[in-house]
Amino acid sequence: MPGPARQQAGPKVTVEVEGRRMKLSSLEKVMYPATGTTKAEVIDYYARMAPVILPHLADRPVTRIRYPHGVHDMQFFEKNVPAGTPAWIRRAGRDPVFPFIDDLAGLTFFANLNSLEFHVPQWRFEGEGRDAVPLNPDRLVIDLDPGPGTGLREVSVVAVIVRDRLSEIGLASVPVTSGSKGMQLYAGLPVAGHTSDEIRDTVLQLAQELTKKHPDLVVWKMAKDLRPGKIFLDWSQNVAAKTTICPYSLRGREAPTVAAPRGWDEVEAGAAGEMIRQLRMDEVLERVEQSGDLAAEITTPQS
Structure with a gap:
């Protein structure tokens, strides 16, 4: 029996978030078919939640669960910084190289990659880059x-x-x-x-x-x-x-x-x-x- 049809990529929109320019894509993509919730609504949720979720993410290496076609299709964990990540995203570690999510721009960047879930450990890093030390x-x-x-x-x-x-x-x-x-x-x-x-x-x-x-x-x-x-x-x-799901993170459920x-x-x-x-x-x-x-x-x- 065939699975749900995948949606074609939509047009890209260039936005500026806290002085960072980035392209957002497929904003009309339905991420939660049961409720019709779109990628645009997911990005808006994280933008509005930024003041409360960012302190919970601060200085913690962030593992993401990405849903490229929405929650009805495949998903994958991602620890490493993905290809194409801008230089202004802070990182730490050697293998894997984790990203930090410091600000609204970083939160928007990863939400645009269809990252619905953000998971963090119970500890933080001190410093950044290859010499960062876990506390x-x-x-x-x-x-x-x-x-x-x-x-x-x-x-x-x-x-x-x-x-x-x-x-x-x-x-x-x-x-x-x-x-x-x-x-x-x-x-x-x-x-x-x-x-x-x-x-x-x-x-x-x-x-x-x-x-x-x-x-x-x-x-x-x-x-x-x-x-x-x-x-x-x-x-x-x-x-x-x-890692544990970060407070205020969405979940990839129905x-x-x-x-x-x-x-x-x-x-x-x-x-x-x-x-x-x-x-x-x-x-x-x-x-x-x-x-x-x-x-x-x-x-x-x-x-």
Whole structure:
């Protein structure tokens, strides 16, 4: 059975963004067929989100997931700076050579390459180019992944449990619904504190502890056959080589959902049985306009 028809490339438009001239192409391309969301709307979303997403991207090497023909077709991860990237895009590393996304111009450039998703590690680089040095993590992340038979309600129940446990060791956490199935909890850390491996081990120990305390709700092992009816506390996202979806990034799902920072009041309501769901880009735009960045506290390293 033939797959969806691919759209022909449309005309290019030359624009100037913060003094940088670039060509935008195929602006009428439908990136999300289920909602009719076009590439122009994706670029507009990132332009309007720039004030809140750029601090979350700052000095972090950015892995992109590109969807050349929209979410209904092929996709690929891209770590290296692609051919044709302008010299003004900062980079770091040797193999791969990662880009930084410092400003609206850089965000627009990569959105124009059909990069819907932006993924970053829990650490930043100091410096740039071949001599850039990765720093220790400035935050930890716990990815709450719902197993079969569970959803965001059960995730919310576990999120409150994890929040309270982190609070006991002096860490304030920020919830972010992933735009996919689950939720991430972030907690800021002092940069000079611990290595990625040490953070991973701490989060692993916490996941094991909570599995023992709440065996009907939580599982720490990755085995798929252990996950039905439970929430997997994914501690591995703290490994230095791993990345996590950046807050405010779009997701390449059927609809243009977003990795959206949430208030703890929303999560507590979800845990109590009220409706909680993943948010779409129009909803997140409205929320940011009204309330700003609910995850601003994890953009600045702790002292």
